[in-house]
Amino acid sequence: MTDIAQRVDMHSHFYGGGLLETLMSRTERPYLRTREDGALMMVAMNGEFEFTDHYHDYRVGLNLMKASGLTHRLLTFPGALGVELLPANEIAEAISTYNSFLAQLTGETDGALIGLAGVPLADMDLACAEVIRIRRDLGLPGIILPSNYFNSLTEADAxxxxxxxxxxxxCHIMLHPGLKVDEDLPPRPADNVQYRLSAVELQSSASQIALTVILSDMLEEFPNITFQVVNLGGTLPFIFERIESIARHRSPDEPFPTDRLRRLWYDCASLGPRALEAAVQLYGADRLMLGSDYPIFKDDPYAHALVPANLSQADKEQIPWKTAHGLFTKLDALRQTKLHGS
Incomplete structure (x- = not known):
């Protein structure tokens, strides 16, 4: 990525790179099946959806991306699918193959497609070795992790x-909704499932994980990790004043450290201009990035969220690419320093 103005989508997912074949060979969730009418269906943890070319053919997404004016896209391992939670002897090789494909894809697309890798979480030794390979050998910017590991300090310690x-x-780490290894699915809501799960509960979860990171010593203990919280940090831009009020009235000697929220990064995936305006007020534009959640959502985040937002021109120039550019520049410098021992 150069210093020339770009439009960078920092939140999308990719199910190719060999995962298609792996999922076709499975008979338990997650797996792929062919419907009677010939449509390919993904049987996922929380339901079933049609598995179109958008999910596994990077060329389809790349063409749509370029048509809308997006210049770069961060493809991530499909974290919410739960593939990385499977027994390592079943999935570690497939994950490694996928990660290598992502690195190859970056070169083949001249850097237009960038990748966040997966790791086999059921075997911590293998996961640690793979994240070293991802950064040292493949040069990918980082990984995606299931956010349920960050619901509390104790869970994150694992x-x-x-x-x-x-x-x-x-390493850049996207904290994305997803289960932990051996964790059961939570009970489904009694009604209006898609709204309660995919909007209300998801946004609340994003807020919880941001709190876990900033209210711990992670930022100090792991200074070379950059954490990305999806969906503008959930409900935080709308409830932080209540959080500050709770601290002011119940623990006046320990004010809530709102400023630490600015030490994380956030994308605007699946949200719009009003939410983006509130997020800029809380975090600052230099912590915010575009995000689409493609292929689940197909809106162009630049046109859908940024253009209609009531923001300064400087903010509208920062969010599309400058934040992501600064992030990748920092990560590359860290990697080069380590590689060359200086």
């Missing part, structure tokens, strides 16, 4: 060895 390994070469 990933401490992985975070230590990620910190070695510098």
């Amino acid at each position: 990933l401490r060895p992985l975070l230590q390994a990620a910190n070695e070469y510098g």
Whole structure:
């Protein structure tokens, strides 16, 4: 990525790179099946959806991306699918193959497609070794992790060895909705499932994980890790004043550290201009990035969220690419320093 103005989508997912064949061979969730009418269906943890070419053919997404004016896109391992939670002897090789494909894809697309890798979380030693390979050998910017590991400090502690390994070469980590290894699916809401799960509960979850990171010592213990919280940090831009009020009235000697929220990065995936305006007020534009959640959502985040937003021209120039550019520049510098021992 150069210093020339760009439009960078920092939140999308990719199910190709060999995963298609892996999922076709499975008979338990997650797996692919062919419907009677010939449509390919993904049987996922929370339901079933049609598995179109958008999910696994990077060329389809790349053409749509270029047509809308997006210049770069961050493809991520499909974290919410739960593939990385499977027994390592079943999935580690497939994940490694996928990660190598992502690195190859970056070169083949002249950097237009950038990748966040997956790691086999059921075997922590293998996961640690893979994150080192991802950064040291493949040069990918980082990994995606299931956010349920960050619902509390105790749960996050289970990933401490992985975070230590990620910190070695510098690593970008997207905290994305997803289960932990051996975690059961939560009970489904009694009604209006898509709205309660995919909007209300998801946004609340994003807020919880941001709190876990900023209210812990992770930012100090792992200074070479950059954490990305999806969907503008959930409900935080709308409830932080209540959080500050709670601290002011119930623990006046320990004010809520709102400023630490500015030490994370956020994308605007699947959200719009009003939410983006609130997020800029809380985090600052230099912590915000475009995000689409493609192929689940197909809106162009630049046209859909940024253009209609009531923001300054400087903010509208920062969010499309400058934040992401600064992030990748920092990560590359950390990696180069480690590689060359200086």
